Amino acid sequence: MALLKRALPGLVALVVIAALGLVWHVHSKRPQRDGEIRLDRLAAPVQVRYDEFGVPHISAQNEVDMYRALGYVHAQDRLFQMEMLRRVARGELAEVLGPKLLETDRLFRTLGIRAHADEAAVRLADTPAKRALLAYLDGINQYQATRPAPLEFELLGIPKRPFTPADTLSVVGYLAYSFAAGLRTDPLLSEVRDRLGPAYLKIFDIDWHPDGVLHPGLRPGDRQDLGRLAALSEGVAGLPLLEGSNAWAVAGRRTASGRPLLAGDPHIQFAVPAVWYEAHLESPGFELYGHFLALSPMALLGHNAQFGWSLTMFQNDDLDLIAETTDAAHPDQVKVHGEWLPLRRRAETIAVKGQEPVMLILRQSPHGPIVNDALPAEIRAGSTPIAMWWAWLETENPIVDAFYALNRADTLDKARAAASGIHAPGLNVVWANAAGDIGWWAAAKLPVRPPGVNPAFVLDGAGDEADKPGFHPFEDNPQEENPARGYVMSANHQPMARVPVPGYYNLWDRAERLDELLRDPGIRWDSANSRALQLDVQTGYAARLLRPVLPLLLAATVQDPAQDPAEDRALLQELDAWDGRYTTGQRAPVLFQQLLYEIAHGALADELGEAGFEQMRRTRLLDFALPRLVADPASPWWERRGATPAHATEAQVVRQAWRDALAHLRATLGADASGWTWGRAHTLTHPHPLGQQPLLAKVFNVGPFEAPGALEMPNNLAARIGPAPWPVVFGPSTRRVIDFAAPGQALGINPVGQSGVWGDPHYADQAQMHVRGQYRQEHLAEDDVAAHTRSTLVFTP
Template sequence: MVRNRLEPVLAVGFALALVAVSALAPTYLGLAAPLSGDVYAGVSQPGGGQQIENPYGEATVTYDAHGVPHVSAENDRALYFAVGYVQARDRLFQMDLQRRLIGGNLSGAFGEQALDSDRFHRQMDFRGAAEASWRSIEDTEAGPSVEAFSAGVNHYRDTQPLPPEFELLEYTPKEWTPVDTLLIGKQIAWQLSGNFADLRRATVRDRLGPEASDLYPNRLAHDTPVVRGESDAAPFDPASVDATFEPDAGDASAAQTDQPWAGGTDSATGDYTALYDWVEAYDHEPGIGSNNWVISGDETASGQPILANDPHLALTVPGVWYEMHLDAPDTHTRGVTFPGVPMVVIGRTDDVAWGVTNVGGDFTDLYTYETRDDQYRYEGAFRDFETTTETIPVKTDAGDLREETVEVRKTVHGPVIEREGREVAVAWPGFSATNESLGVFRLNRAESMAEARDALRIWDVPAQNFVLASRSGETLFYPAGKYPVRRTEGEVVRGDQLFDGSAGEGEWPGYRPYETSTWSGFVPFESIPHVENPDYLATANQRTIDDPDFYIGTSDTYADPYRGQRIYERLDARAESDEPMDPQFVKDLQRDTRTADADRFVPYATSERARAEMRPEARNHADTVADWDRRMAADSEGALVYRLWLESFRNQTFGDEFRPNGLDESYYPKHHVLQTLPADSEWFDDRRTRERETRADIAARAMNRTADRIAEQDYETYGDYNRLDLDHPFDQSFLNLPERGMSGGDFTVFNFRYAEGRQAGSSWRMVVAFGNESASGGVVPGGQSGVFWSDHYHDQLGMWADGDYKRLSMTAPAGEPDLVFTDAGEEGAG
């Protein structure tokens, strides 16, 4: 999330919602090198028909009409060498930016203004976590393929012209390593499962007082969880898992070890605003999410399952995803991946399809300590922080490099971050050695639901809502991942609080950051709520289940329920009709623009009590909303009025309390909380006036403001406001994508949202229909290539914006291959 700072955000997102990976913010590169089109003169894209040496064997690459590489090889290593080569060919600059961001090395290319970002990412030591994960999978069946991918990237780097961005920024990318691939994975995982919600909550409590607690309930009052019936999970008994937290012995000071630890300090109280203001830029954005659903053959016209997925992430140029079709003796898969990751992350094999959304649980805990000098207190004794000093290269205005140092400190719980005297240690499963790369590798080879399920068993982070379907007719929902069981003095506790680390509160048995964890105190795979062979099931980042056997998350971490409500509403209606579900129905549902939140909010905007306080032009707008069909369509006047009114209504409700206390809208509660406030709630009262306002007063005030804004901006329809305006990092007209008005909103299934100059929405749209292969389709918001003169720079943009699809064929196009990899032997590629 970017808030008033030059922060290059590679926003991901797995759809795993999984979410967000992005390119740099335009301001960054504009500072680095003002450009004109002339700078590209004489630089040509490598052509097709090349003969390329491959140290692992023969392979071919044939690009289809949309620039998707169909890669075929005689073995896995030859395959992934070719994959590395073609990803570098299309996305090398983007790949390098991603590893620079998460590794804390942006300043070497972009100068002083990236230094804050580098300090954060160095202090969190994501690279150390990636190194631990590489040690974990290096000797597994996935290790050689990741190494071969790296070799392919480097072969392209060493033998072909580099993308012009490198010359413009005057640096050459370093060689790609397997750790870099896992580092990209850590970035994705952090954006989807790492958060500082506990800091945000502590800040609100400190600034607004305990009365604000009601704005952040444990559970939103809706009845549409992912699992609406019974889960097939085995019962979870906390007593059945290890309750012993066994950190490294550390360097405990002999001084004071004889003093009994009374437990509890005031370190968890006080104002953490400065610390949260700093880390907020690296927090995942609440509300960014995804949709997926699976329908069994019992409900379809073909008698075989259909699966749909569309992860919602920041929309960027080039796009978040890279599509590919891979074919080797043990691998036949098609789908999308993040540039820098060899395997398909969302997609299918011949026999199994899978899609992901973000669980939205609470997977990050923060710990405070009693400290003295360079020590922190733990288990009754003072220990030295594990401390290293790292050097960050910083590009100067003159173009040379200077050095800055950053101190990296860690405790038994994780890395330490600090601002203005407030510091916390961060625990996150992704800091440990994790195996999701191996899990993806196995998914790419799955020939049955049983094999796919085994791949999910080793999935660590980020926890993702997987829906799966098989050609043989099975369906499955499984929110796979590592769920910590926190303990304080042996008792299980919730995770939505700042813990006193000195007292050993909230510890995760079986977890060791930057090492191999046993996960012995985490929820067993069989006890994670899941559903075997559902007739149909949908996830949209809402809470997993009403009454889980263990703490998963709160209203702070889950999304508002509106997308989930709308998807289930349409699935239920179709299931209850005499008409079976088919691919066309599923695609139409992905195009659905009805916003379920309006069912409750529109009556607030149009009540007689509110209308009585509106100016005449505002009442006209209220009439428009009253007659509106609740669809966020680009050509709709009602959608325009509603969108602007809701934004103003939210600000008018909370702004008078939050803003004077230094809290902007990022601290506001969920829309569903606003929706369910009583009409006379104190939060509707404007503390700046002598009168006591009610909901109707604020609704009228918001509509008056909306009328002013529409007149000021000369808006006519929603598409005048909700505009697709995707700019390349260099922000030049010949690099930017065509602009247009868009349908969709924050809470619609067809998801696109514009706010504060940024756009987010469906970053990949996919439908897999086993009974009707020709109807399987997918599309991205842009194109395959990051090279602006390519025919595939944005050739899918129009299809995506219109809700259309291209076919997801599992067959390579006919004709001669574009790239031919010849067997050069192990030493052949150099």
């Protein structure tokens, strides 16, 4: 005991020293936001002033220095995000995360993003945009070479290596891939069409085209493989995919200030760090407050005193799956228009942490890469090669130059020209300027397809279904400039167009809600009511679905009241009286969301199987299908496959769904229904890539927070259709409101914080504000920047 007493002070001292060492080690990795830093290849000093939320305001004496400084400060806050995004895009995750990510790497290698980006980087012309990109990447690389590695690099053993233009283009490919829902939806719709029949397509509002019957060689095993690919294509936790967006611009005659007003909130999967990095840039003849994607020196969202823009997903169908024809007499060939054409091959090697590298032999047909090569031969169930035609691989796509121009587009003509350079992914550009103009352009290269071809299904590569004779001119894209109604608006809905534009569009309810308010002539739009519209938590979707369902449930309680306890009847009356709003204190949204899931599962899972139903509920197909399903009592989906008796009515399925919903809520949220509030059941946690490990989740993840809103509300804090509780998956990645009468007082918000460095004060300092619907000023005017400067960093040559 005496020995222990003598040793105890020494042990305590060792623990204190170790703790202090850990604190110092973590602190050493935080961004440097004051003092001086020498930066090679600068022509003149660059000043960076940081405001109260860690946003850098960069002032340079020339454009190249400005972008080099941006690269450095961006890397200070987001180097791990940059590293992970390039690794997922290029199929290099298994090298640092191990064999569990090998399937994901195989998919991205097979998609051809890495190979295409490498080729495109070599072809980049010497333009101001390329010079900006090279300077920006040089800033990143100088930071990486001279500063301690991020904590995540140490935990995962990530080696440092320079960032290149090919990495930037690969991340653009990942962005484009996140839009391409066809990899997930086309196999499902083809399965419904070919296994169940045309009557089952009615709820998806997809026409049956007998001349488009699926390739006769596609077997159940091929469909199983496509289902595996669909599951793989949902992305990696902590690496966000784009999901939707709201944006509108209102002309001065409809605003309180008399100048145009711009509002936008792109909807993206939540993650730590957040997808956007904010920075205010200045050099002679140029100024922009921008929102930047990792590894991009051009702002994808931005504004200054003269103009601004926001983006939404166009969601045009720019990806086709194509079943190729082969036979034993023509190995390594596919039949196209009666000719046997060779399959090209390329080899790629995937490094795997703790294991030997994996060699891939990837094939490409005249239509595109064979995507089922992503599955190892030993687990592949089918034999039909499935090619992927993808606009991102097939267009010139000068997207770096396009966004460089958009960052400087202060007139309608300049904005239109910049938008025309965006070929893939498809983006809606919603733009306004202080001079009084507003515009919207659906920016994408739209392929010409043969008449009658429906790209919602897997196509037959032997005939002309998969042909792409060319692209429509940009003039045929959906677009509006200074319309008479005084506003333009985009909410991922299907737009009116001169030519057919098939796509994976969102429900129209959110767009309808925005349009209903924007077209009200009695409203003069300003910053306050624009924020209220972004935070709106109501559409007509719930009413549309409940309209045919509630009478069935209410009638059943009248006919057989003994089956429903008084509390259950009271809950049903509460649902009947609900106004469709999703606030955290309400109970009716919980009842509705669980009922929605139970109806979907009760009607569709027996036909699709549990695996097929899981795939379906992770797509937008189910959102469209359910209102059409409940409005059609004769739909074959109400039949019970494999059940005795097989016949079932809509009323029976809905009645059982209500009982199952209440049973699940009691089992999950507790027997006391007073605790079934939307905020308790619907929560937002921002996941870090390392947060999949329970212990690390407590360190790196941010949340949970009670969240209002829901899927396809203007405040689109969205969870997938499923059983309670409902973790929020995606939502507003920023909310911005710019009144061009006072652009220096523009408002915005970051879902988490500027910094991706754990332990930094700006790691999560906006998370509570974001979920509560609060905003902060985006400082643009010199007086405001000076007043809110908290530290100053100077880069010297």
